[in-house]
Amino acid sequence: MVRMPDGALELVIEGRLASVTLTPVWRDVFDALARAPVPRVVVQAGKLTHCDGAGIYFFMELRRRQQAQGRAVDIRDFPPDFQHLLDLAEQVDSERSAEAPSSSGFLEETGCAAVRTVEDVWTQIAFVGELVVALVQAVRHPRHTRWRDAWLIVEKAGVNALPIVVMIGGLMGLILAFQSAIPLRRFGADIFVANLVSLSLLRELGPLMTAIILAGRSGAAFAAEIGTMKVDEELNALTTMGLDPVRFLVVTRVMAAILVMPLLTLFADLFGLIGAAIVTCSLGYPLITFKNQVLASVHAGDLLSGLLKSMVFGLLIGSVGCLRGLQTRSGASAVGDAATRAVVSGIILIVIADGLFAVMFYFIRL
Amino acid sequence: MDTDVIIRVEHMTAAYEDVVLLDDISFEVQRGEIFVILGGSGCGKSTLMKHMIGLYQPAAGSVWIHGRDITTAEGSERQKILSGLGVMYQGGALFGSFTLLENVRLPLEEFTELPRDALDGIAAMKLKLVGLGAALHQVPAEISGGMQKRAAIARAMALDPPVLFLDEPSAGLDPITSAELDRLILRLARYLGITFVIVSHELSSIDAIADRVIMLDPRVKGIVATGKPAALRASSENPWVRQFFNRQPPPDVV
Numbered sequence: 136m137v138r139m140p141d142g143a144l145e146l147v148i149e150g151r152l153a154s155v156t157l158t159p160v161w162r163d164v165f166d167a168l169a170r171a172p173v174p175r176v177v178v179q180a181g182k183l184t185h186c187d188g189a190g191i192y193f194f195m196e197l198r199r200r201q202q203a204q205g206r207a208v209d210i211r212d213f214p215p216d217f218q219h220l221l222d223l224a225e226q227v228d229s230e231r232s233a234e235a236p237s238s239s240g241f242l243e244e245t246g247c248a249a250v251r252t253v254e255d256v257w258t259q260i261a262f263v264g265e266l267v268v269a270l271v272q273a274v275r276h277p278r279h280t281r282w283r284d285a286w287l288i289v290e291k292a293g294v295n296a297l298p299i300v301v302m303i304g305g306l307m308g309l310i311l312a313f314q315s316a317i318p319l320r321r322f323g324a325d326i327f328v329a330n331l332v333s334l335s336l337l338r339e340l341g342p343l344m345t346a347i348i349l350a351g352r353s354g355a356a357f358a359a360e361i362g363t364m365k366v367d368e369e370l371n372a373l374t375t376m377g378l379d380p381v382r383f384l385v386v387t388r389v390m391a392a393i394l395v396m397p398l399l400t401l402f403a404d405l406f407g408l409i410g411a412a413i414v415t416c417s418l419g420y421p422l423i424t425f426k427n428q429v430l431a432s433v434h435a436g437d438l439l440s441g442l443l444k445s446m447v448f449g450l451l452i453g454s455v456g457c458l459r460g461l462q463t464r465s466g467a468s469a470v471g472d473a474a475t476r477a478v479v480s481g482i483i484l485i486v487i488a489d490g491l492f493a494v495m496f497y498f499i500r501l
Numbered sequence: 502m503d504t505d506v507i508i509r510v511e512h513m514t515a516a517y518e519d520v521v522l523l524d525d526i527s528f529e530v531q532r533g534e535i536f537v538i539l540g541g542s543g544c545g546k547s548t549l550m551k552h553m554i555g556l557y558q559p560a561a562g563s564v565w566i567h568g569r570d571i572t573t574a575e576g577s578e579r580q581k582i583l584s585g586l587g588v589m590y591q592g593g594a595l596f597g598s599f600t601l602l603e604n605v606r607l608p609l610e611e612f613t614e615l616p617r618d619a620l621d622g623i624a625a626m627k628l629k630l631v632g633l634g635a636a637l638h639q640v641p642a643e644i645s646g647g648m649q650k651r652a653a654i655a656r657a658m659a660l661d662p663p664v665l666f667l668d669e670p671s672a673g674l675d676p677i678t679s680a681e682l683d684r685l686i687l688r689l690a691r692y693l694g695i696t697f698v699i700v701s702h703e704l705s706s707i708d709a710i711a712d713r714v715i716m717l718d719p720r721v722k723g724i725v726a727t728g729k730p731a732a733l734r735a736s737s738e739n740p741w742v743r744q745f746f747n748r749q750p751p752p753d754v755v
Contacts, residue, residue, distance in 0.1 A: 155612060
């Protein structure tokens with residue numbers, strides 16, 4: 136880089152000007168021009184052996200920046216091959232290009248989020264209606280339902296989930312019994328551990344923990360499966376064949392979820408009680424005392440209310456998982472988003488439903 | 502070694518588990534030529550390309566790029582070979598969560614130290630070269646399949662690698678865009694000396710750009726013809742090759 140007597144800046148560029156070698160040239164030239172603008176830049180390009188797209192862009196940018204300030208660039212001895220490329224690039228550069236979208240402000244974002252939430256609730260209500268119609272039809276015309284698919288899903292969502300449900304249930308009973316035994320022992324009431332654990336497991340914790348496991352395992356899986364089908368246009372294929380995706384894909388999954396939830400809950404309850412029994416026995420009480428205590432404190436209603444709740448949880452998890460799958464937009468991250476939303480919505484719905492059940496059971500004195 | 506040979510495939514066998522797709526094939530690609538791999542659907546064209554860029558390991562034989570064997574290269578050596586290649590996949594394989602500009606900018610960001618405005622400018626220029634100046638800030642899902650394909654070509658040439666592999670570049674494009682793309686390929690080959698390896702079965706495009714083609718036939722699991730497209734059309738000894746070039750159906754049995 137040399138300053139000439141008439142105030143012009145002379146650049147001699149030799150060898151290869153490629154994307155990986157351009158950085159120092161770019162920095163030197165544009166920093167120098169920014170510090171001390173010159174009326175004219177003369178580039179001696181005769182010894183340039185290679186100039187790729189990035190190099191061409193450098194010359195374009197040099198010319199643009201100089202011209203923007205009413206100054207000139209003179210590229211001398213530019214090899215004709217590269218001149219062709221420069222001409223081509225300048226020709227396409229003059230065509231219209233899109234402006235970067237402006238980011239929206241806080242108020243606009245908040246408004247959009249509110250509208251989206253209302254729309255989401257609306258979609259869920261519409262989906263419930265659609266699902267109810269499809270479920271009623273499935274019950275009225277059982278031959279039209281794809282039971283084989285439903286059984287496969289029962290196996291995946293139910294049988295395969297058994298180990299983790301049993302483990303979590305057992306550990307929960309064990310931990311709950313152990314933690315409550317310590318304070319109760321101070322009052323000499325440690326045998327009431329059996330009452331506490333059995334009641335809370337059968338009515339609350341058994342269905343709730345099982346539902347959360349199912350939401351994490353199968354709710355997410357439903358959303359991902361249906362979401363991938365949507366991305367691959369398989370749902371469009373079903374629709375154009377005249378097959379309703381809700382009947383074809385959703386009904387089977389929802390039915391499977393309703394069916395497996397009470398069964399899994401029963402196992403969670405059973406192994407929770409076994410866990411509690413182990414703690415009670417280790418406190419010095421015989422097993423028969425634990426059994427009598429449990430049978431005296433819980434009634435069939437406690438167990439049945441828990442199982443009823445678990446069926447409703449199954450319905451919620453299955454349907455919201457499928458809904459999120461059907462709502463998947465395109466792109467690789469969309470399926471991940473759908474699975475995440477399925478788990479989050481599933482857990483929120485479970486907790487809300489659980490609260491409603493608590494109020495309802497209180498009023499009907501169950 | 503001949504310095505004008507940029508890629509050399511030697512006695513390569515490609516197989517999926519026990520099914521052999523290509524059996525003991527050898528050929529060379531010269532520097533600066535537009536080399537087309539041709540053949541009917543399912544004859545292993547894309548598979549051959551994936552072996553050439555080191556995505557698949559051949560069952561036997563080797564692939565030399567710039568004098569290095571990509572089938573045995575590991576670590577930084579493999580990285581070095583791969584950085585000299587640009588690849589456009591059949592479906593585009595654009596990153597769905599990035600805009601087109603970000604897709605093209607990614608390799609520039611990762612492999613150069615250029616300032617942000619230069620990165621944006623170069624990426625925008627590449628996209629304008631393939632006619633996508635109006636869609637710079639859109640994500641792939643918002644544009645058509647043909648546009649995605651062109652964006653994928655822009656991304657493959659982001660770093661102006663000496664060798665560009667294009668898998669079915671003009672399939673799904675309208676005739677005008679397809680012809681524009683052919684012209685761009687010719688210009689890049691002529692002015693920048695880029696070597697193109699193109700997988701295709703678009704005869705009109707091949708006639709316009711190809712310096713040399715090899716033709717794969719699934720029945721012999723290998724190359725049945727090599728040469729210039731015009732010569733193969735006129736005087737290939739293999740009747741199947743002549744049928745292919747002249748778009749003739751096989752003889753009717755009924």
